[in-house]
Amino acid sequence: QAPPAGLDMSALLELQVAFLNFTLTLYPHKIEYVDAILGVTAKLLARVYGEMGVDGKLEGSGPGVDSVVELLATPLRTLSLSILEMEHYTTLTTFLNYATRKQVATSMVSAVLSAGTPLDDPRAVDRFFSFITPLVKDEPDAPKEDHLDADEFAYEQQQVCKLVHAIKHHDTDEAFAMYNAARGFFGQGGNKRMTHTLPPLVARALQLVPLIQQREEEARSGHVTVDSEGNPVAVSPPTTSAKKVFQFVHKTCTALVACSPETALRLFLQCAVVANQADLLTPGGYEPICYEFLTQALVCYEEELTDSKSQMQALTVLVGTLVGHITCLEADNYDTLAAKITQHGAKLLKKPDQCRAVLLASHLFWNNVSRRDARRVLECLQKCLKIADVAIQSSSAHVSLFVEILDKYVYFFEQNNTEITVQFIQNLIALCAEHVAFADSDALEESKKQFKNTLAHIRAKQQTEGGASRYAGLNLAELEAAAAAGAAH
16 A cells, blocks of 8 residues: 655655664663654554555665664664564564565674674563564565575574574573573474574583583582572572483474484484483483484484485494493393494495495494494404405405405404404405405505505514514415415416
């Protein structure tokens, strides 16, 4: 609906901008004065453009739109997050179209981040995210085909992610309430946005777990602290337990599976690591939670990851997590996970990937000191030899697999795995020497270098006091000479 004849709307809005600047100069801390000016402006626009709706938007650009944007930006620069207390701030934004509202929202986020202003009140967090909804979800008047550049969209979402790290409070209950509020907004953003916004939320929520445990311990021991006025007060137990936080991150990671399964898998594993750390303080209390997160990571692998590259990367992270960070699992649970990971490695599409994945899985049965099984390690290495033997039939380039297997045999032998003997190493060196000698020299230069380095390592060990006895009976010179003679023929 057009403005009444004779009424210069842009001039009236410019006058409101001047009046606002004048007011802030005289009364820089009077929020109610600023809110009153914004309220009058909203009523003016409502009267001129009629009832709110698509037809009630200030379209395009020009003095009128610029003036409304300035009316919204000026209090933000001067009052920062105090604008959250204003009743009419969001009312005025409803007169802008989607693109302009997003511009205002971006300015608000940048202002908060630049000032380093902490978001430390649950109501303020809820209200702030309601102000910047064009950045966190699709709104009814948003264009169906958003032609925003991918890099620009990623930058906007990264700015929103930084807000999660601006949420701070010394009280774990208050901090969790704010993360929960942010989660409610992020959940409306669709898969494209949640790929960016949910991971930092999980990371920040996990940081609450040790703080909650510390607070629980202080409450049990009768620890006394001081309040804001310097009075001694006893530490109260937290309302939000660590297990409730784990429920929150579990639900969030599950929502992320549909958006970015690789990220979700890694976050499930990170949650398992934190649950393991929590179990160190409360033995047995968090073992089922840790196992649940690890199981969900495997489910994500099985149901969501389809290409070989992603599967290999996921298996690498799974093995690294289980070997290097998980100590609380019951024996049966650990063995179940280790067996499944090994089976998945043996089922990869390409033979070289199968071989390397099972080689990697061999560490599951040794490097986690609580679950060492020398026999299972040998079974993995023997399985790798069978896979490599099949692979080399198709291409001599796969001779590198035999060298990598040799390296693992040497590693476990030096780790005092009783199932790995000098005889195994001697036979494997002879096999590697034979394959390397007959292989295409140009294509396998790296494999030859690796093989020579392995032999040099063994020679160096034979020169040491302890290594000489362990490697007794292993004649490298004789093995190399035999291989060279074979190559000559």
